[in-house]
Amino acid sequence: MTRFAPLALALAALAGPAAAADTILPGYWESTNRMLSPIRTTDVEKRCLTPADVEKFMMGPSNRHYTCTYPTRSFAGGKILLKGTCVSKKGRQVAVSGQGDFTPTTFKLTANIATTFAGIPVSGRASTEARRISDVCPPKDSAD
Numbered sequence: 270m271t272r273f274a275p276l277a278l279a280l281a282a283l284a285g286p287a288a289a290a291d292t293i294l295p296g297y298w299e300s301t302n303r304m305l306s307p308i309r310t311t312d313v314e315k316r317c318l319t320p321a322d323v324e325k326f327m328m329g330p331s332n333r334h335y336t337c338t339y340p341t342r343s344f345a346g347g348k349i350l351l352k353g354t355c356v357s358k359k360g361r362q363v364a365v366s367g368q369g370d371f372t373p374t375t376f377k378l379t380a381n382i383a384t385t386f387a388g389i390p391v392s393g394r395a396s397t398e399a400r401r402i403s404d405v406c407p408p409k410d411s412a413d
Contacts, residue, residue: 291346293373296317297315297406298401300398304393331355338353338355339352339353344371348371353366361384364384366380374400376398380395382394
C-alpha cells in the first residue's frame, strides 16, 4: 500500500451518529501520510471535510487504490483502534491493524500492514497525522 490516506481524511461516525467528542470536526484539514517501512514515502494534502466526509473518514482509512473494511473499529474517548483488510482493484489483500488518538481538531494513526508480493510476505508500517487548519474551507478555485 503506497499511501495510507485519510484517510487520510486522510479518512466518521461508527455505526451511527457519533457524539461531538467522539469524532473530528468538519473544516479544512491538512494531513501528512507516511509509509514508514519497507519504503519511506511522505504525502501531504489539504482538503475540505464536509460532515459527510467526516463520517467516511472516521469509518477507517481507505483511498482510491484500496477498498477497506474494518470489522474491529473503535473511535471513542479520543482513542482509535482499527483492524481489517484492504483490497486493491486487482484483488491484492492487505491486512491492516492500527491505533492512535484524535481530538475534534487532530488525528494521529499508526498502522501495521501485511501482504504478499510474488509469494513473499511483506510487512510495513504507515502513519497519518492530520490537523484542522480552518473551520471554513477556501473556495474551490483556491484550495490546494
